[in-house]
Structures are given as C-alpha cells and as structure tokens.
Amino acid sequence: MEINIGIIFGLLAMLGYGMSNAIAKVPARNLGTRNAIFFRGVFISLFLLTVFLLFSREAVLSITYVLIGFIISLIAYVGFSIFYQALKLGEVGVVSPIANSSVIITVLLSIVFFGEPITWIQFSLILLIITGIVLVSINFRNIRKSQLFKISSGVPFALITCLLWGLVFFLYKIPINILGPILTSFIIESGMMVFSGIDIKFSRTHFILPNRRNLIHVFFVALFGAAGTLFFSSGVYISSVSIVAPLAFANPLISTIYGKIVYKEGLGALQYLAILMILAGIVLMSYSGGSESFF
Numbered sequence: 001m002e003i004n005i006g007i008i009f010g011l012l013a014m015l016g017y018g019m020s021n022a023i024a025k026v027p028a029r030n031l032g033t034r035n036a037i038f039f040r041g042v043f044i045s046l047f048l049l050t051v052f053l054l055f056s057r058e059a060v061l062s063i064t065y066v067l068i069g070f071i072i073s074l075i076a077y078v079g080f081s082i083f084y085q086a087l088k089l090g091e092v093g094v095v096s097p098i099a100n101s102s103v104i105i106t107v108l109l110s111i112v113f114f115g116e117p118i119t120w121i122q123f124s125l126i127l128l129i130i131t132g133i134v135l136v137s138i139n140f141r142n143i144r145k146s147q148l149f150k151i152s153s154g155v156p157f158a159l160i161t162c163l164l165w166g167l168v169f170f171l172y173k174i175p176i177n178i179l180g181p182i183l184t185s186f187i188i189e190s191g192m193m194v195f196s197g198i199d200i201k202f203s204r205t206h207f208i209l210p211n212r213r214n215l216i217h218v219f220f221v222a223l224f225g226a227a228g229t230l231f232f233s234s235g236v237y238i239s240s241v242s243i244v245a246p247l248a249f250a251n252p253l254i255s256t257i258y259g260k261i262v263y264k265e266g267l268g269a270l271q272y273l274a275i276l277m278i279l280a281g282i283v284l285m286s287y288s289g290g291s292e293s294f295f
Contacts, residue, residue, distance in 0.1 A: 004239060005238060006236075006240065006243055006244050007239070007243065007244070007286050008235075009231045009232070009235030009238075009239070010231075010232070010235045010246075010247030011282065012228075013227075013228045013231040013232035013235060013244070013247065013248035014254060015224075015227075016225065016226075016227035016229075016230075016231055016251075017224070017225065017248060018251035018253065018255045018258070019255075019258065020222075020225035020228055021251060021255045022254065022255040022259060023217055023221050024040070024217075026214065026217045027039070027040075027214050030210075031210055031218075032205065033084045034196060034199055034203065035208050036218070036221075037080060037192070037196045038196040038197055038200060039210055039215075039218045039222075040193075040221050040225060041194075041222075043218060043219055043221075044193070044225050044226045045186065045193050047222060047226040048190070048226050049190075052182045052183055055182060059180050059183045060180065062179065065178045065179050066187055068175050069175045069179065069184055069187035070187060070188075070191045073187065073188040073189070073190075075164055075171075076165075077191075077195040077196060078164060079161050079164035079165045080192075082160050083095070083099050083165075085157050086155070086157035086161060088154070089154035089157065095154045095155065095157070095158035095161075096138075096158075098158035099158050099162050099165065100133050100137065100249060100252060101130070101162050102161070102162040102164075102165035102166035103130055103133065103169075103245050103246050104130060104166065105162065105166025105167065106165075106241060106242075106245045106249075107126060107241070107242045107245060107246065109167070110170055110241035110242040110245070113170075114173065114240075116243075118242055121284075122285065125281045125285045126242070126243075126281070126285075128278075128281040129247070129250055129278055129281035129285070131274075131277060132253070132274045132276075132277030132278035133246075133250055133253075133274075135270055135271070135277070136253060136256050136274035136278065137252050137256070138270070169232075169241070169245050169248075170241060172184070172232070172233060172241070173236045173237075173241050175187070175188075177237070180237070181233035181237045182230065182233070184233055185226075185229045185233045188229070189225075189226070189229055228251070231248075235247075243285070246281075246285075247282060247285070250281075253275060253278045253279070256271060
C-alpha cells in the first residue's frame with residue numbers, strides 16, 4: 001500500500017523538531033532562554049532564506065498573508081515565552097505533557113474549520129499517538145506533589161501554552177495555501193526572531209554572545225528546527241493538518257531517545273510504553289486510510 005507523502009513529511013518534521021529540542025538543552029542552559037531563542041532564530045532565518053532563494057523563484061507574495069504569517073509568529077513566540085515561564089515555576093513532568101496536548105486543539109480545529117476528512121481508524125491512531133506524547137514526558141509523582149491550577153504550579157501557564165500552540169499549528173495552513181510552505185516557514189520563523197529580539201531589549205535581558213561550543217549547538221538546533229518547520233509546512237500544504245500535526249508533535253519521542261543515548265537520562269516503564277504507543281500509532285497511520293470518514 002502506498003504511504004501518503006504527507007505522512008512522510010510529518011515523520012521528517014518529527015525528526016527535525018525532536019533533534020532541535022534535544023540539542024537545545026545546552027545553549028538554553030548556557031545562554032538563557034531568550035538569547036537561545038534569538039540566536040536560533042537568526043540561524044534558522046538564514047537557512048530558510050537560502051532555501052527560499054534557491055527553490056521559490058515564482059513564489060506568490062501577498063501583503064495580507066505575510067501579515068497573517070507575522071501574527072502567527074507573534075502568537076507562537078508568546079506561547080514559547082509562557083511555556084518557559086511554566087517550566088520555571090512548575091515541574092517538567094507536569095507542564096510539558098499539558099503543553100504537548102496542544103495537538104488535540106490543532107486536530108479538532110482543522111477538522112471543524114478546514115473540513116478535513118478523517119476516518120475512524122485514523123482518529124483512533126491519532127488518539128493513540130497523542131496519549132503516547134503525553135505519557136512519554138509525564139511524571140505522576142510530580143503531579144501528586146504539585147498544587148494544580150495554582151499559579152505557582154505552572155499549570156495555568158501550561159494550559160495557555162497548549163491553547164496558543166494548538167492555534168498556531170492550525171493557522172499555519174492559511175498562509176501556506178497562498179504563499180507556499182517555504183516562504184511561510186521563513187516569515188514565521190524570522191518573525192519569532194524579531195519578537196525575541198524585542199523581548200530581550202525591553203525585558204533588559206543580559207545579551208550574551210555564544211562562544212564556539214554554544215555556537216555549534218545553536219547551529220544544529222537551527223538546522224534541525226528549520227527542517228522541522230519546512231517539512232511540517234510542506235506536509236500540511238499537500239495533506240491534512242489533522243494527519244501531519246500528530247506525527248510532527250510526536251517529536252518528544254526523538255528527544256527522549258536522544259536524551260537516553262547522549263545525556264544518559266533514565267527511562268521508566270511508562271516511558272517505554274509511551275514510546276511503543278507512538279511507534280505503533282505511526283506505523284499503523286502510515287498504512288491507514290480509505291474507509292469512510294466520520295466527519
């Protein structure tokens with residue numbers, strides 16, 4: 001059975017985002033969150049601009065959709081900032097699964113507003129992948145200790161992040177349909193760079209230039225991040241957001257495996273189960289389709 005090309009792009013986006021997030025641990029720790037995001041944005045904008053100049057000679061340029069792209073980048077950056085505030089206040093094992101649940105919002109909005117057809121089998125596999133995404137980073141011990149819904153727990157910030165990220169990846173398809181995936185990726189990522197620079201300026205964050213070691217890490221964070229954004233954009237350009245997004249959002253699978261190999265991070269039985277769920281959902285999704293849609 002032929003595999004949907006959108007699924008292949010979704011898997012490549014998962015790999016790109018997963019590697020980018022995993023490597024980002026070093027520059028985020030050494031440079032600080034805002035500086036790391038800014039320098040990531042500088043490199044990722046250069047990568048995407050190069051791809052655009054090489055492969056998008058006949059791109060359609062619409063001021064309206066360019067502005068929409070910048071609005072999406074603003075929402076995305078606000079989401080990132082709120083997420084890091086959630087991490088600062090709460091436990092990773094509590095706030096990260098909540099934020100990653102944003103794919104549920106993306107899928108539901110895409111089905112309702114874009115009228116994307118989806119079969120019962122695909123819907124069940126999406127739920128399987130989403131469950132794996134949540135379980136791979138959840139820590140029930142931290143949940144029991146945290147006072148949920150208090151500001152100090154970080155959960156309210158994680159819920160806001162979930163809503164914003166879900167909206168961002170749903171909105172991606174609107175400018176992509178007009179501007180194409182490459183130009184849209186460049187606009188959104190360069191917009192995030194601009195907003196992070198403005199944030200550094202007005203928050204009076206100490207601006208730190210990366211040394212050679214950090215620069216190498218930032219380079220690869222940006223390279224994989226550019227690939228993730230580009231493949232996600234290309235996937236939703238030719239396929240359904242509701243199919244591509246769950247695959248791209250399964251990137252914690254890559255980050256977890258990378259952490260196990262490179263950072264020697266331990267994995268519990270629940271995380272191994274989550275990895276199996278994500279892998280099973282991905283494999284079965286690759287060969288699903290054809291039956292009657294329930295929307």
